[in-house]
Amino acid sequence: MAEVFSSEVFLAYSTYSTIVLLKMLLMGPLTAYFRVTRKVFVNPEDANAHGAKDEESKKMYLRTDPDVERVRRCHQNDLENIVPFVGIGLLYALSGPDLTTAVMHFRIFAASRVFHSIAYLVPLPQPSRGLSWIVGMGVTFSMVYRVLKAGVHL
Amino acid sequence: MAEVFSSEVFLAYSTYSTIVLLKMLLMGPLTAYFRVTRKVFVNPEDANAHGAKDEESKKMYLRTDPDVERVRRCHQNDLENIVPFVGIGLLYALSGPDLTTAVMHFRIFAASRVFHSIAYLVPLPQPSRGLSWIVGMGVTFSMVYRVLKAGVHL
């Protein structure tokens, strides 16, 4: 069982998958932080819990805020890109790639996604966010190629 | 191959992952149920299929409904939290944890997510939903810690 963890490639996959999934997961608390500090809610029960006493303040709290929406879009982009990386990366790690190549894939992906979040949240002028998105996707495409090359059963 | 299934920890991971993924998946039919019974659609072809005969009734059907949006937010929160659990949980199950500890992690996570959905959909007053969200995330963080402690390759 623990055998799989004795492989260096799988260990690298485990490390980087955990890092990017953790990064993605932290967008949740970040959204909550912006919602609570700016008093921007979407559920009436949340507005109530954060001090909306009358109907008027309740209405004021139930609105959209550009910064909250920005964090949510960043989170959504993580879901759309990090989740496929984790799925395809597992198959890639099990397909017996060269350790150096594999670690390079994982490192570039993780770096591109951390930079993507920074570029989204600051925000940095384009094309910084667009390029980091493309780099991350390129890594996943490269792993797709390797997985399918290692063996196909249709 | 089937060896991995002979490990009790992996079997527990398999059971609880399946349960929470199934719970997440069922939010889709629930959204569809609300859309069809309340005649609230987002695609014109859906409005047509559910009896919107003229332009006026078509417009009436293409709207947003607070309850449909609530189910969708609940579904989205599942995607944001259950998917990382499934990914990190796999690595956790393979990292050779103690069976009792592992099962406790899985049980608390599954219970917190089922309660989260109930708290979201009823809805229960806050902080019930917030707390169940935090508990689920805490379980995932604890598994992250264990996975990274079991071995890191950067």
Place this chain on the structure above:
Amino acid sequence: MAEVFSSEVFLAYSTYSTIVLLKMLLMGPLTAYFRVTRKVFVNPEDANAHGAKDEESKKMYLRTDPDVERVRRCHQNDLENIVPFVGIGLLYALSGPDLTTAVMHFRIFAASRVFHSIAYLVPLPQPSRGLSWIVGMGVTFSMVYRVLKAGVHL
């Protein structure tokens, strides 16, 4: 390590998982294509980068477009259905199913999701999209049944 890849069932899982994850991933570039060609953006920095020179053209670019929203809904539906398939499919592939049965599951799922995207994007009249969604979900439910039947640890 590479042992798991010598199993035909796992190889089939690897192939079809990669195909559907790749299909899902390609919805991102498709959204970007529609945004750029139709000049429909959600981030001010994106509008700037695509030639919004003054405040007026900037406002004009920051809007929603029915076709962009359609691609995004299609992408979201993929996240909601393909991700659970990949997670449950892994457990299913490891549970020692019959090769013919497993390949049939994977083929039907992949075909249903490709058809779902076509039905969503053309769009085809309902119930074509609804039926393909139900077929895909039916495959996942069938795999859930098999995984839980292979062994449960609560």
